[in-house]
Amino acid sequence: MKILVIGADGQLGTDLAKVVPKNEFVGLTIKDIDITDKARCLHVIKQHSPDVVINTAAYHHVDKCEDNEAPAFEVNTYGPKYLAQACKAVDCALVHISTDYVFDGKKGKPYVETDAPNPESIYAISKYAGEQCVKYILDKHFIVRSTGLFGTAGCLGKGGGNFVEGMIKRSQTQPELKVVTDEMLSPTYSLDLAGNINELCRTGKYGTYHMVSHGHCSWYEFALEIFKQLGRQIKINEAKAADFKPQARRPKFSALDNANLKKIGLDLMRPWQDALKAYLIEKGHLPAGQAGLKT
Numbered sequence: 001m002k003i004l005v006i007g008a009d010g011q012l013g014t015d016l017a018k019v020v021p022k023n024e025f026v027g028l029t030i031k032d033i034d035i036t037d038k039a040r041c042l043h044v045i046k047q048h049s050p051d052v053v054i055n056t057a058a059y060h061h062v063d064k065c066e067d068n069e070a071p072a073f074e075v076n077t078y079g080p081k082y083l084a085q086a087c088k089a090v091d092c093a094l095v096h097i098s099t100d101y102v103f104d105g106k107k108g109k110p111y112v113e114t115d116a117p118n119p120e121s122i123y124a125i126s127k128y129a130g131e132q133c134v135k136y137i138l139d140k141h142f143i144v145r146s147t148g149l150f151g152t153a154g155c156l157g158k159g160g161g162n163f164v165e166g167m168i169k170r171s172q173t174q175p176e177l178k179v180v181t182d183e184m185l186s187p188t189y190s191l192d193l194a195g196n197i198n199e200l201c202r203t204g205k206y207g208t209y210h211m212v213s214h215g216h217c218s219w220y221e222f223a224l225e226i227f228k229q230l231g232r233q234i235k236i237n238e239a240k241a242a243d244f245k246p247q248a249r250r251p252k253f254s255a256l257d258n259a260n261l262k263k264i265g266l267d268l269m270r271p272w273q274d275a276l277k278a279y280l281i282e283k284g285h286l287p288a289g290q291a292g293l294k295t
């Protein structure tokens with residue numbers, strides 16, 4: 001099997017390179033393929049003729065998307081559309097990564113795949129439209145929605161960091177931190193996500209899948225857990241999302257339930273706290289084999 005990963009130097013792309021067998025993996029960066037270039041998409045995918053394309057590329061600075069809608073729609077909507085058309089031309093499958101933000105957050109409990117999306121920001125609208133284009137064009141698709149990614153490479157689209165690294169960095173210069181309590185998510189380790197995608201994309205069981213680490217918490221609780229696992233005493237103050245005056249609206253509760261993965265017996269994800277511990281070890285914040293953490 002030949003698996004072509006787009007955005008191979010991104011957070012998820014870097015972890016896909018670790019889990020897909022080397023003899024099956026082809027990693028492409030924006031230098032090899034800009035997904036907003038329709039002709040290039042067709043050319044590159046024809047040239048490699050893969051069995052599966054995994055699209056991790058996104059324009060996902062959520063606030064910037066509000067006033068900067070052109071790149072949001074180019075990368076998040078037209079890009080997946082061009083990829084779906086190219087995949088159809090060579091009869092290969094497309095795994096397209098999407099987001100919890102397609103939901104409005106009003107359900108109050110984890111979303112399953114049959115829940116109706118209601119995106120409420122330009123970023124979310126552009127991602128949902130991308131999903132719809134993929135579904136419309138290509139039967140052999142996997143739409144994989146995830147949330148709150150943390151991986152060792154950090155998120156290129158958000159300045160190369162992630163929430164965990166951001167908290168640790170801020171704690172080194174600020175005596176107290178302020179983190180929001182009124183947005184709930186399922187923090188997800190991108191290495192686990194990559195591993196589950198690698199298995200799913202071989203099944204031929206096409207469709208939409210939620211794929212997150214198990215459980216959910218607020219950003220505030222996520223921050224508390226990071227410092228608990230690190231064994232560090234940091235004062236963290238509760239804040240409301242509105243305190244930060246974000247440009248874009250974000251769902252208040254966008255945890256996901258891996259319902260479709262469970263149905264096919266392929267939910268390989270673990271509780272987010274365990275995934276966080278593995279991440280902290282992998283990133284070198286905790287020694288390898290750390291068993292007796294102050295949890």
Ligand SMILES: NC(=O)c1ccc[n+]([C@@H]2O[C@H](COP(=O)([O-])OP(=O)(O)OC[C@H]3O[C@@H](n4cnc5c(N)ncnc54)[C@H](OP(=O)(O)O)[C@@H]3O)[C@@H](O)[C@H]2O)c1
Pocket residue numbers: 006007008009010011012013029030033034035036055056057058059060075079097098099100146147148149150154155156157158
């Ligand atoms: N990060 C999160 O918390 C989160 C949450 C939910 C869903 N997701 C979704 O998960 C996916 C992966 O996220 P991530 O954290 O791995 O993002 P990332 O680190 O920003 O990686 C995205 C990759 O796509 C590349 N890219 C951007 N525009 C491109 C284009 N026009 N053509 C080709 N490649 C392009 C980037 O390269 P350059 O940086 O060099 O442009 C980068 O290598 C995205 O679809 C995102 O929407 C992420």
